Amino acid sequence: MEAPSIGGVRIRKGDGQSVRLRRGASLSDLAEKINVDAAQLVQVLFSMGEMVTATQSVNDDTLQLLGAELNYDIQVVSPEDEERELLERFDLEFGEDEGDEEDLEPRPPVVTVMGHVDHGKTKLLDALRHSNVAAKEAGGITQSIGAYQVATEVDGVERKITFIDTPGHEAFTAMRARGAKSTDIAILVVAADDGVMPQTIEALNHATAADVPVVVAVNKIDKEAADPQKVRGQLTEYGLVPEEYGGDTMFVDVSAVTGQGLDELLEAVVLTADASLDLRANPDMDAQGVAIEAHLDKGRGPVATVLVQRGTLHVGDSIVAGPAHGRVRALVSDTGEQVEEAPPSMPVQVLGLTSVPGAGDTILVVPDDRTARQIADQREARKRAALQAKGARRKTLDAIKEQMEKGETSELLLILKGDSAGSVEALEDSLLNIEVDDEVSLRVIDRGVGAITETNVSLASASGAVIIGYNVRAQGKATEMADRENVDIRYYTVIYDAIDEVEAALKGMLKPIYEEVVTGHTEIREIFRSSKVGTIAGCMVLDGTVRRHAKARLLRDGVVVTETEINTLQREKDSVTEVREGYECGLTLTNFSDIKQGDIIETFEMREKPRD
Numbered sequence: 001m002e003a004p005s006i007g008g009v010r011i012r013k014g015d016g017q018s019v020r021l022r023r024g025a026s027l028s029d030l031a032e033k034i035n036v037d038a039a040q041l042v043q044v045l046f047s048m049g050e051m052v053t054a055t056q057s058v059n060d061d062t063l064q065l066l067g068a069e070l071n072y073d074i075q076v077v078s079p080e081d082e083e084r085e086l087l088e089r090f091d092l093e094f095g096e097d098e099g100d101e102e103d104l105e106p107r108p109p110v111v112t113v114m115g116h117v118d119h120g121k122t123k124l125l126d127a128l129r130h131s132n133v134a135a136k137e138a139g140g141i142t143q144s145i146g147a148y149q150v151a152t153e154v155d156g157v158e159r160k161i162t163f164i165d166t167p168g169h170e171a172f173t174a175m176r177a178r179g180a181k182s183t184d185i186a187i188l189v190v191a192a193d194d195g196v197m198p199q200t201i202e203a204l205n206h207a208t209a210a211d212v213p214v215v216v217a218v219n220k221i222d223k224e225a226a227d228p229q230k231v232r233g234q235l236t237e238y239g240l241v242p243e244e245y246g247g248d249t250m251f252v253d254v255s256a257v258t259g260q261g262l263d264e265l266l267e268a269v270v271l272t273a274d275a276s277l278d279l280r281a282n283p284d285m286d287a288q289g290v291a292i293e294a295h296l297d298k299g300r301g302p303v304a305t306v307l308v309q310r311g312t313l314h315v316g317d318s319i320v321a322g323p324a325h326g327r328v329r330a331l332v333s334d335t336g337e338q339v340e341e342a343p344p345s346m347p348v349q350v351l352g353l354t355s356v357p358g359a360g361d362t363i364l365v366v367p368d369d370r371t372a373r374q375i376a377d378q379r380e381a382r383k384r385a386a387l388q389a390k391g392a393r394r395k396t397l398d399a400i401k402e403q404m405e406k407g408e409t410s411e412l413l414l415i416l417k418g419d420s421a422g423s424v425e426a427l428e429d430s431l432l433n434i435e436v437d438d439e440v441s442l443r444v445i446d447r448g449v450g451a452i453t454e455t456n457v458s459l460a461s462a463s464g465a466v467i468i469g470y471n472v473r474a475q476g477k478a479t480e481m482a483d484r485e486n487v488d489i490r491y492y493t494v495i496y497d498a499i500d501e502v503e504a505a506l507k508g509m510l511k512p513i514y515e516e517v518v519t520g521h522t523e524i525r526e527i528f529r530s531s532k533v534g535t536i537a538g539c540m541v542l543d544g545t546v547r548r549h550a551k552a553r554l555l556r557d558g559v560v561v562t563e564t565e566i567n568t569l570q571r572e573k574d575s576v577t578e579v580r581e582g583y584e585c586g587l588t589l590t591n592f593s594d595i596k597q598g599d600i601i602e603t604f605e606m607r608e609k610p611r612d
């Protein structure tokens with residue numbers, strides 16, 4: 001029987017069976033699953049008005065439409081589903097406390113500090129860190145691991161609070177975007193001398209979107225211009241009504257410089273947590289948590305700061321952290337001490353991973369090293385597949401047409417490698433913020449922490465990307481391979497240098513803009529015929545100059561007769577390169593001899609116009 005035809009394409013249809021595809025799958029993926037030729041799917045989709053290549057990632061709706069057309073029930077599997085199914089295969093689950101109510105114990109709240117730039121987030125985090133009595137007793141604060149814990153006394157009971165050390169809602173939301181809910185409470189810092197500013201509202205919106213309660217720190221009250229009441233009034237308009245006005249948001253006046261109000265702020269955090277959150281976790285299960293920072297340490301190898309969310313993490317545990325795995329070799333607390341274990345809400349540096357996870361990756365203790373490696377391998381494979389899918393952008397007919405009308409677009413592809421997850425993220429953010437022109441764009445096709453590897457070079461080579469190494473170097477045979485494959489690797493130690501050079505490269509990719517500049521006018525006064533050189537125009541240069549090989553147009557009665565070039569140019573009997581205004585000359589035009597007395601030759605140049 002002949003296969004039915006859809007949009008002129010003969011293709012075998014299904015009988016309604018379901019087909020599972022991962023989000024962002026390509027037509028090739030679908031073709032493989034339903035055993036048809038990918039090219040046929042490209043054609044069918046084309047007949048439906050959409051133009052995608054076989055390897056390009058296709059959105060959910062399109063996959064489903066195409067499936068319906070071919071009589072398949074397409075089920076798009078989200079990364080979250082995939083992750084859940086992966087863990088299920090190992091009889092694991094992330095995100096739930098094991099056991100019953102009575103297994104749960106109170107855990108400290110985890111706090112992120114947000115607010116407008118210069119309102120004192122960093123200073124406040126520093127001040128709180130130094131007010132940390134527990135740390136002082138333990139021999140002082142020795143290092144920053146991306147988060148720290150402080151203790152405060154509320155109603156005669158010692159309570160701990162965990163602060164995430166990277167201020168700002170960007171980091172908070174970046175982590176949330178990865179599905180990691182790391183923050184319980186947000187401290188919104190507002191400078192009392194400046195009041196509510198755009199990023200104050202932005203930060204508030206991020207907290208609200210994440211359903212995170214807010215405590216307002218009205219900062220800089222030591223300043224003369226401070227007007228803390230005004231801040232209260234302003235925020236009321238955005239739905240944050242101070243408790244003293246009958247609302248349920250705690251406002252605390254503080255000074256990160258004098259230390260005034262810091263204890264009250266800590267108390268407010270504890271009280272807000274008690275009032276609106278039920279922060280409990282089972283400390284007696286295998287630990288689960290989230291990586292909030294990770295980098296490659298020269299001496300210690302991959303180091304990840306982990307916020308334990310439930311369970312207790314022990315030295316010796318087998319763990320998976322995103323696509324990294326390993327066995328916990330040592331745990332280092334925020335005071336720089338080696339500890340044996342980390343209970344819920346405690347941030348610790350974890351040593352012993354085989355590679356560097358990303359900020360926001362989940363951490364999971366698993367029964368043994370083998371399980372850890374298998375899960376990590378599968379995540380790595382999934383990441384690679386997703387990257388490939390992402391590498392190709394979906395293009396509609398309209399978009400392609402637009403591109404063609406504008407002329408070919410140029411795109412600079414980059415692979416970023418850096419010494420820590422934070423620096424890679426910062427670099428990527430800054431690079432993507434470079435504004436040049438619509439004609440050129442920049443795309444980061446892969447990023448990661450650690451040395452530049454042969455895998456990076458092979459991806460760069462395959463896709464024509466440039467590799468940027470920020471505080472890292474190429475490893476093993478990567479340099480050799482890059483030389484061989486002509487891959488450009490650039491090293492930077494200062495982020496701004498990288499931005500400058502990339503910006504310059506993008507500008508360099510712009511096609512130059514040319515403008516026409518008229519250089520002179522020459523009138524034809526006499527015509528000579530020569531058997532050797534053809535028709536010679538005896539001319540007078542009216543203005544400007546006329547140059548040999550200059551572009552020229554011949555004007556007759558103000559109308560352009562032809563566009564050509566000055567072929568030969570003479571003064572008297574001598575061949576010259578240039579004749580100026582007020583002089584006579586003889587010239588011939590390239591491929592044009594039908595000249596008349598009184599014709600004007602306008603000469604011009606195309607000059608490159610600088611871009612601003």
Ligand code: GDP
Binds near residue numbers: 221
């Ligand atoms: P961020 O951009 O929100 O992290 O703000 P910073 O913590 O860097 O603070 C910005 C500036 O305000 C710095 O010069 C701080 O010294 C200053 N600052 C921060 N808190 C206070 C405060 O409570 N009182 C005064 N007088 N200055 C402060």
